[in-house]
Amino acid sequence: MSSKVRVITPFTYLGWLVYPLIIAILGLLILSQGSASKSAYAILGGGLIGFWGLAYQEGGNEIQNERWSGTLEQIMACPTPLAVIVVGKIASSLTFGLLSFIPTVLAAYLVWHMSLRNVDPIPFLVSFVVLTFSFFAVAISLAPLYAMWRWSNALINGFEIGMFALCGFMFPVAQLPHWLQAVSSVLAPAWATRSLYAASGQPYGHDYWLWCGLAIAISCVYLLISWALFRLVDKRARITGQLAFV
Amino acid sequence: MRPVAIFIRSCWFQYIAMFNWATPIGYLSYKFLFPVSQILFFTELGTFATGRSNALYFALGNALQLTAINGVFGVISTVGNERQYGTLPILLASPANRLVTFLGRAFIHVLDGMVAVALGLVVAIVMFRIDVTHANLALFAICVVTISLSTAGLGLMFGSLSLILRDVFVIANTVYYLLLVFCGINIAVSSLPAWA
Amino acid sequence: MNPSAAIDAIQLRKTYATTRGFIKRERVEQVALRGVDLSIGRGELFGLLGPNGAGKTTIVKIFTTLLLPSSGTARIQGLDVVKDQWTVRKRIGFVFGGERGLYMRLSGLDNLRYFADLYQIPPELSRRRIHGLLDQLGLKGRENDKVEGYSRGMKQRLHLARGLLNDPEVLFLDEPTIGIDPVGARELRVLVRGLATSGTTVFLTTHYMLEADEICDRIAVIRKGEIVAEGTPRSIKTRVEDRGIVEFECEGLEPDRIDSLRRLEAVATVIVEERDLSQVVTIHCSRPSELAASLGTLLQGRQVRKVSVREPTLEDAYVLLVSS
Numbered sequence: 001m002s003s004k005v006r007v008i009t010p011f012t013y014l015g016w017l018v019y020p021l022i023i024a025i026l027g028l029l030i031l032s033q034g035s036a037s038k039s040a041y042a043i044l045g046g047g048l049i050g051f052w053g054l055a056y057q058e059g060g061n062e063i064q065n066e067r068w069s070g071t072l073e074q075i076m077a078c079p080t081p082l083a084v085i086v087v088g089k090i091a092s093s094l095t096f097g098l099l100s101f102i103p104t105v106l107a108a109y110l111v112w113h114m115s116l117r118n119v120d121p122i123p124f125l126v127s128f129v130v131l132t133f134s135f136f137a138v139a140i141s142l143a144p145l146y147a148m149w150r151w152s153n154a155l156i157n158g159f160e161i162g163m164f165a166l167c168g169f170m171f172p173v174a175q176l177p178h179w180l181q182a183v184s185s186v187l188a189p190a191w192a193t194r195s196l197y198a199a200s201g202q203p204y205g206h207d208y209w210l211w212c213g214l215a216i217a218i219s220c221v222y223l224l225i226s227w228a229l230f231r232l233v234d235k236r237a238r239i240t241g242q243l244a245f246v
Numbered sequence: 247m248r249p250v251a252i253f254i255r256s257c258w259f260q261y262i263a264m265f266n267w268a269t270p271i272g273y274l275s276y277k278f279l280f281p282v283s284q285i286l287f288f289t290e291l292g293t294f295a296t297g298r299s300n301a302l303y304f305a306l307g308n309a310l311q312l313t314a315i316n317g318v319f320g321v322i323s324t325v326g327n328e329r330q331y332g333t334l335p336i337l338l339a340s341p342a343n344r345l346v347t348f349l350g351r352a353f354i355h356v357l358d359g360m361v362a363v364a365l366g367l368v369v370a371i372v373m374f375r376i377d378v379t380h381a382n383l384a385l386f387a388i389c390v391v392t393i394s395l396s397t398a399g400l401g402l403m404f405g406s407l408s409l410i411l412r413d414v415f416v417i418a419n420t421v422y423y424l425l426l427v428f429c430g431i432n433i434a435v436s437s438l439p440a441w442a
Numbered sequence: 443m444n445p446s447a448a449i450d451a452i453q454l455r456k457t458y459a460t461t462r463g464f465i466k467r468e469r470v471e472q473v474a475l476r477g478v479d480l481s482i483g484r485g486e487l488f489g490l491l492g493p494n495g496a497g498k499t500t501i502v503k504i505f506t507t508l509l510l511p512s513s514g515t516a517r518i519q520g521l522d523v524v525k526d527q528w529t530v531r532k533r534i535g536f537v538f539g540g541e542r543g544l545y546m547r548l549s550g551l552d553n554l555r556y557f558a559d560l561y562q563i564p565p566e567l568s569r570r571r572i573h574g575l576l577d578q579l580g581l582k583g584r585e586n587d588k589v590e591g592y593s594r595g596m597k598q599r600l601h602l603a604r605g606l607l608n609d610p611e612v613l614f615l616d617e618p619t620i621g622i623d624p625v626g627a628r629e630l631r632v633l634v635r636g637l638a639t640s641g642t643t644v645f646l647t648t649h650y651m652l653e654a655d656e657i658c659d660r661i662a663v664i665r666k667g668e669i670v671a672e673g674t675p676r677s678i679k680t681r682v683e684d685r686g687i688v689e690f691e692c693e694g695l696e697p698d699r700i701d702s703l704r705r706l707e708a709v710a711t712v713i714v715e716e717r718d719l720s721q722v723v724t725i726h727c728s729r730p731s732e733l734a735a736s737l738g739t740l741l742q743g744r745q746v747r748k749v750s751v752r753e754p755t756l757e758d759a760y761v762l763l764v765s766s
Contacts (some may be wrong), residue, residue: 013416022423029433030295038295070542074604077508078560079531085560151271158275162283170287171294177373180286238510241458241503 017103020050024104027170028112038171040200043108043116045170048131048193050100052169054093055135056142056160062089063146064153072147076237083230086143090136097135118201123208127195130215134188137219141226144233168193188218253350261354281312281366282373288432289374301374307431309366310393313359314425317397318404320355322418324348325405334409348405352398359394397425447517448612448643449482449505454514456500456667474500476667477514482645482660484519484611487638489658490647493764497667498647499538502616505645506536518612532561535610537601537618546590550581550600553589554607561608568607575603578633595626602630612643619653631657651757663763670763678759685710686730687758690737690749693720699741708733711762726754726762 024046031042063086066072075085108114145152164170166180167189173181184190192215198208285308292304325348328334338344370376404421408414426432456475475497482488492498503509504516507527516523518530545553551572558568576582579599589597598618605613615634619627627650635657638644648654654661655675662672671678695714703725704712710726727733730751737746 018416018420019423022420022427026423026427026432027291029427029437030292033295033437041294069545070540071545073503073508073538074543074557075560077506077531077536078557079528079562080560151275154273155271155275155279158279159283161287162279165283165287165290170291175290175294235510238508241500241509 017050017099019053020046020100021103021107023049024107028108028114031170032112032114039114040116040197041170042112043105043114044101044196044200046104046107047101048167048169048196049164050104051094051097052135052163052167052189053160054097054100055090055139056156056163061146061153062086062093063143067146076147076234081230082144082147082234083140083226086140090139090143093139094132094136116200120199120201123199124196127192127199127208127212130212131189131192131196134192134215134219137188137222137226141222141229144226144229147233148229148236163187163189166190168197172197186218188215188222191215191218253346253353257350257354261358277362277365280315281309281362282369284308284312285366285369286373288426289370292432302376304432305370305374305376306367308426309370310363310390311425311429311431312362312366313390313394314397314400314422315362316355316359317394317399318401318422318425319418320358321352321398321401322405322408322414322421324351324355324401326408326414326418329408329414348402352402355401356394356398359397360390363390363394446484447481448484448486448519449480449488449645450515450517450520451478451480451501451505452515454478454480454501454504454516455512456497456504456509457512474667475504475511475514478664478667478669480662480669480672482643484643485638485641487635487644487657487659488646489654489661490645490664491649491651491654491661491760492647492664496664496764498664499616500667501664502536502538502614502645502647506534506614507531532608533610534612534614535605535608536614536616537605538616540601540620541594541597544589544597544600544604547588549586549588550576550592550596550603551585553600554585554603557604558607563608571607571609572603575606579603580629595622598622598626598630602633606637610642612645613637615644615646617647617649619648619650627653651755651760655756663760665764671759675756678763679754679756685726685728685754685758687752687754688725688727688730688734688737688749689722689752690734691720691722691747692741692744695721695723695741695744699744703740706733711765713761713765724761726758 024042027045028042031038031045063072066075076082142156145156165176166173166184166187168184173184173190173194176184191211195208195211195215198211285305288308289301289304293301325334367378371378400421401418404417405414407417411417428435428438454475455477456473458472458474460470460472478497478501480488480501490498490501500509504511505518505523507523507530510524518534521530521533523530545556548556554572554575555568558572563571576585579602581596581599581603584592584596589600592600598621602615602618605615618634619630622630631653634644634646638657638659646654646658658675660672660674661678662669663678664670700712700714700723703709703723706727708728710728712726713724715722715724725733734749734751737749
């Protein structure tokens, strides 16, 4: 049902088509001024940003959307746990997020004549799955925050572009100051992205399996945190009674 | 005096209404986190592609563009939110001068936009050690005011579309990010393809 | 605690804590419920009346597991709403109504299908129930239209359909006829009465006295978080049985004249309603005919129009209870 709403909602097309395409074009324009060795970032970066945006924002914003349409109370009071409902919504976001790669990769190929020539297919596929899992873990651990605090929407949205940097979507994390690299090290998507670019032939180190392992392990920690947060959300929402407030 | 009173009241209520959901944390994330994030990302991207010596170009450009958060998003939401909360018909059916009402609401965003640029500059100076000691501050201030007014004008223009379109925030987001491409913020206008 | 009760509340209290201010935030407590006791039998149609802010919605939200009480106990069919929330949710339905609470961009049918999934209703049963409800509530033929195109009455009926999807044993209705035209409201009342007759326990909050009087088996009146009266509509009306109502219109009635009316021995309450340039005065008193006859003397110098004497209604009892 979440997917059905997305198909008919123009805002979704912003998420998987317009926004990643603009960022991809920007990235391609900027990165095409650099060396050809940065081409994978130019090709995949826009798609990653779109994919991430839909998981990170839309997954969590689903709660906010429920609040705005006045249906949050209805779904909180039904026998299906909120976490299960959110998982379905995030799955829908991730599916649409994958569509982001279509316009961005096509733009890179057709306009800038860039393509991924040195892709190692099996590791690439594995790291893509790990990346999706890490996005899912982040989205589901952020979702309860949206339910608990109305201002969390501003906090999480405000930091969205910062996450592009910390996760290394369009440039390697090694580019960042050391203190930010330390922050990046606790982000599962950052490790998954690193492994994805390694599988795309980027010459920035090849501890591929270590990076995949770290991404999975940190994602599992996020899932544990989200389980605790959902329990807290249920209790707190029922104490404050603010579910109906927009 | 009536139009002046409407103008001033519109300014004040618009600003309060926008943040009535915010705690200090929510407000700070809007005013601080988003600007820091944008400057960080695009400056690092730019220096990754073209070298550290170009940090000033990217940091300064993105700091200036921050006024569009208010000018584009803020002003468009002024009208868009009226539709969302069901007060647009009431407003349109009232005898109040619409130009004065909406200009009043947009004006507060012009002021807030300039504050956003000032904050962005501080971030750029601190994070990327941008040297502004040789800058012509008076001319710079005029540029900031001009940019703030022009983004608010853009916001009003696109905000008017919410009278006929429901999902005007799609347009707000698109306009905001297109400004990053076409206004010489992250890539010189002369470097764009001829059609752009 | 009544073990056979469908809905039970013992000393239910709820205090909301909010904050005021932006930089220096001040904690403010608002008491919504002050020790509410209720016991509603299975199959009963119970009405809760009260002014805005009295605590009606707070009680409903506690019973529907959306709010935790600050203290006290609430049970649905013997199940604690706090400890057994997941089981309670399967057995209840609720309708808050209003313009929100539905997915506007989806059709009525899709809304019901989605909620049927959330209530874990098996697909075949859900299909049968949805179509039955659409028929019963007069939404057949419009089920594939987007909810945003529905009238207010249709949205309210869709809310009710959603609330009945899981065939609840206990149904909570929070002002179900608000904003609906009289014909639609009457049909809804007939439907609700039918549900109670077939064994569903219905807990209804309403502002409409006619509605409470017509369909409820028992009612309670809540004021500032406390139950001030409870019983059948007839027993509530006996509070004003020995009274009559005198109503008249007047212009420019001074406050001290109104006070002088209040001081009369036979007068219980005087309510003055400003309407344009005139005032409508309603007096609850024990000897209405005598008072009506003496109005000319009591209000000498003022033109008194449309004087009427009538029997007290449930509304009069309600007004007396909430304004005393």
